[in-house]
Each structure stands twice: as structure tokens, then as C-alpha cells.
Amino acid sequence: MRQLILLAVVLIASCSATTPSTQQYLLRSDAAIQNTVQGESDVIGIGIIKVAHYIDNLGLALETPDGAVRIARDYQWAEPLEDSLRVFFSRELSAETGRPMRTQRNGGIDWKKRIDIRIDELHGTAKGEAQLVAYWAIFDIDQQIIISENEFSQTVALDSDGYTALVVAHKKLLRALSSAIAKTL
């Protein structure tokens, strides 16, 4: 009986342990857009967005000095990257091109071009930088051909220590990627 009471105390003690607080970051564009287009004929939309498997979770990824990648437990994105990136790119590209950007996952029947984006790397490095490696392709929907294929690789130094600075650096890199995409449209 004493053993059962001891076990119950241990379990209660373990369950009542304080849960560390989790900090979540919302990935949104700061671009101000106010576009109105009626009867658009040359419709462009964001199609497939695919992120690498190691960052396809909420935790922010950080490279350790010994070359390993650690996914933060207490510092997370507020929503899955594929969803937030779709919204982010939509706003950035709208601001860059001056017209609304469609965001259906598989495109619409009136689309003329579709942008597919693949994020291969998005993490903080051991050198105190944020790194983004991405690839994107632009499709001609009518002719079913790839108009252009492009690659992007860039790093940005963190302004300060901590995950908040890492998120800010990630936004800078994604904004630069949006500009590069807009130039290929």
C-alpha cells in the first residue's frame, strides 16, 4: 500500500511540474497593399508551396556549432509554414506587382501563370546568421510549359541574440525571395 501511495505521489508530482512557456511567432508580411483589379485577364497565382521536411513543423530550426540541426521546442511558428508562407508570399508579391495574387493550391481555370515554390533551407546558422535556400518555377498554364526555373540562396546576419532576431532575419530573407520572384514574372 505504501508503494502505491509513493507511486501516486511521484506521478502527481511529475504531472504538476511546471510546463515551460512557449513563444510563438506569426509569419506575416509587413507590406502594405491596396490593389483593385477588375476583369483581370493575365491571372497569376501561387500554386504549390513545399517546405523541406526538417522545417515542416512548428519549431524554429537552428544549426548547432557541431553541424546538427535543433528544432526549438519553446520557440515556434504560430501556424504551419506552408500556410503562413502562402499568405506571406501573396502579400509580398501583390505589393511588388501591384495586383492581387491568387492563392488556390492547385490553381484556377482562369490562371495564366502559376508560381510553385520550394523552401529547401530556412534556419539559423551557427555563425549567427539566418539562411534561406529556395527554388521556384513559373508555369504557363495554357501551354503547359515551364517558363522559367530559378534558385535563391542568401544569408542574413542576426541583429541580436535570440529567436526574435532569427524570425526578423527569416522575414528579411523571405522578402528578398519575394522580390526575386516578382522580377521573373
Next chain:
Amino acid sequence: MNELNPSVSNSRRLSVIWIIPLVAALIGLYMIIHTLMSEGPTITLDFSTAEGLVKGKTKIRLLNVDIGVVENVVLKPDMTGVTTTIKLDPQARPLLREDTLFWVVRARVSASGISGLETLLGGSYIEMAPGDGQLGKRAFVGLEEPPVTPADAPGLRLRLYSDRAGSISTGDVVLYRGYHVGRVESTRFDTQQRRVNYEVFIDAPFHELIDSSTRFWDTSGISFKASADGIEVDTGSLNTLLLGGVSFGSPPDLPTGVPVKSDHEFQLYKSQDEILKNPYRYGTYFVVSFQQSLRGLTTGAPVEYRGIRIGRVERILLKETMEQGMGGTGSPIPVLIYLEPGLLALQDNPQSVTALRKTIRTGVTKGLRATLHAGNLLTGQQLINISFFPEEPPAELEKFGQYTVIPTIETGVARLEEQVNEFLETLNSLPLKTTVDGANSLIASADKTVISLNTAIRSVNSLLDNDDAKALPKELIETLQELRNTLNGLSSESSMYQNLDSSLDTLDSTLNNLDALLRKLSVQPSSLIFPAEPEPDLIPQAGSK
């Protein structure tokens, strides 16, 4: 006792007194050499007349600088002129070259103007134009007229020839589009070739306008031309109208020629119209012989290749036919034609002529023949057409005198008659009866087919008149509309599709997380009940190494 004996010496010594005449001789020799060295050269100049030449007074000038004087004027032994002896200054020695020119400058009045007026007061003088030939000449023949162009003037000296003199003379201008670019330097009649030769000089940089395609024509006088458009009067400048002149240019559509060198020879045409009629210089003669009547075939009649003019008829060789003993034999009448490569857009040069002859030689083996065609039905004028007739058997080029003969074939009425006969023979050989019988059978079958078709159409009409059949299209349309609505609900833009897609993504993500959990459990099964104390998250360091 001492005797005084004279001492006699055998040595003969030169007296000191001889030094004086020796020095005098050396001084004299020095003076002679000095005089010879300081004196200028003496030359002789022959002229046809001594007009204006005065012994001891007439000067020799170069660029208005006196460089010598006439020392003597004597008649030639044969009385054909005078020989002047001229003493020049020493500095003129290097100017006496093989091609140095001398002429007397005196007052002259000519059609081209008045010159040498300054000699009326100052007296005539001899002008010198140094050359650049070999040094050392001392006897010269003076020019009767001043040279039109300085010997070292930059430009191009050309030779022109013409079968008539026209009104061109030395000193006349050479024009390019009315602009003075040169002059006629000399005119001479060549008795051997019976033509007039001209030497013209084109000043630089206008000599660059000259190439092998350039044509020269006489612009002297006035040209009248009466045509349906009225009377056209063409004159050059007033200068050329009064004094004569030469113009040059390139005929339109003539390919650019190659540059020419000095002393290149050109023909001088009577007028620009003559050039436009016959702009090409090079051509070749051929003979074509016809059995047909040559009525209407005149000198100058066109020779065409498939309608493109490539030459002209020169003349009918009746005289040569008689000379060869072919008269009265009924043999074909030879016609001399002149073909010009330039008319075939080839270069106007001898190489193109050779190429044309080779082409015709090759073409004859492949059916190239000449035919006689009616050029104008009203006037009856005829022309010669050269074309390919592949059905003709291969032939070889023959010779008529010095000319190559292009084979001919008959055309016109004779040819038409032959073709009609061939057509009738072909028509007779056709199996008309068999064909007509087959056609009749075919028509009968077609009648049966049409009857069957009418029956089928009537059946279809009765079917369509049925009320059930009329209602069928409406039901079909409604069904298709429902099918479209259904498919729209399943399209990629439908909400159902979007929801399904989103759900599948969520499921995929969940499975990924589950996969990570299973991997962790496989490594540490107890972690489900006894979770390991998590390591604190690494904190990114700005600029850390």
C-alpha cells in the same frame, strides 16, 4: 805649293725661285675649280620657234623665281626649229631630270581663255616644271603649249577613244554630274585604228569615282529629242556648250566595277542616251540559223531568254552565206546575235563573257534552243527567244565561220501544226468506247444509290416527326446541365475540393508528426511514460562563431 782646285758638285738642286710660279699655278687651278664648282649647269632647249626668246634677257623661272637666263638662240641645222642654250643657277642642278618640262610663257588667247598677260610688259619667259625621273639630263625639248596638269598633280590619268572627234579639244573640262573634276589633256587621231584618242586627267579625290563600270560621254553642244512627250533640249553647262566637255557616270542597274589604274582605256560615247541604250561593254557573238521567214527580224531586235532581254540582233549574215557557197541551197539563214552578260545581272567583264559562253555550251546539251517569235503582232516585228526544250535531243555547238552556232527549233505556225498533229494522234489512240461504256455503267449504279438514299432519308424524316424523338433533345440538354453542375462541385475551385485538399494536408502533417513520435518510441519506448527532461532550447547568437 798649294793649288786652288774648284769643287765641282754633280747634284742638281731646284732653285727656290721656282716656288713662285708653282704657287701661281696652284692658285690658278683652285680658281678654275672654284669657278667650275660655283657655276650652274648649261642646258639646251629646242623649240619650234624663237618667238619671245631674247638672248641674254629671257629668264628661266620656277615658281616665279629666276633660276637662269637664255645665253644663246640658234637655228637648228635642219631649220625645223631653234635651239636655245640656257645657263642655270647652281641650285637648279638637282631639278634637271629626265621628265622635267619647259615651255614658253607668253600671252595666249584661246577658246579656253586668255593667259600670260603679264608677259606683255615683262617679256616672255621660260617656265620649268621639275620632274622626278633620272638626274643628269642636259638636252630638252620644250613644250609648245603649257601642260594642262602639273606632272605631280594627284589624280588619275585615263585614255578615251571615240570614232569621231566631236568638239572636244585640249583643256576642255571633265564633269561629274555637272561638277568640274578634271580636264582633257590632249587629243590625237590614231591613223592605225582610225579613231580619236583623248588623254584626260581626273583630279583627286574625284578619281575615286572612276571604276571599270564608269562610262564617258561627250557633253558638247545641244541635244534635241522629239518624242510623244514633246521636244526635249539637253545642254551641259555654258562652258561645255561653248567649248565642249566630257562627262562620266555609271549607268543605273550596272553592278559596281573594280578600281582602275592610270592609263586605263574607256570608250567615249556620243551621248548619255547611247550609254543607256547599251550600257554594257562586254558581250559575245553567236549565230542562230532559221529555216523560217525572217520577215520583221531587224538589226537591233531583242534576243530574250524566257522573256528577259539578254542581247540584240546584230545583222543577218547573208553575205557570209553567199561566200560559203550556201546560196541557192535552201539552207537556213544565219543571224548574228550579240549577247551581253550584264543583262543577265552578271559582272560586265571578260570573265562573265567566258562564263556565259560556257553556260550556253552546257545548256545546248540539255535542250537550250533558239526560236523565232512574233514580237509585235501589229507591226510584224520578230524577236529571238532562247529557252530550254527538255524534250529536244542533246545537240552540240557548231561553227559558222568564227561564230558559235546555237541550235534552233521551229515555232509559230509550223510548230503549232506539228503539235496539233501530235494531239490528234494521241486523241485517236484513246480507248473512248471502253471509257464511255464504263461511264454508262457507273451512272446506272449511281441511280440505284440515289434511290436507296432517298428511301433512307424518308425513314429518318418519319422518325424525327415522332413526338418522342422531338422530346429527346430537351431531356438530353437537361441531363447535360445536371452533369455539369455535379462536375462543378468537384472542380478544383469548388469548396468541397478545397476542404478535401486541406483535410488531406492536415492528415499528412499529422502522419508526419506521428512518424516522428513512433521513431522516438522505437529508440526509447519508456519515453511515453517517463518523458526525458527536455534540454533547453539553444538560443541563436548574433555573430557567434
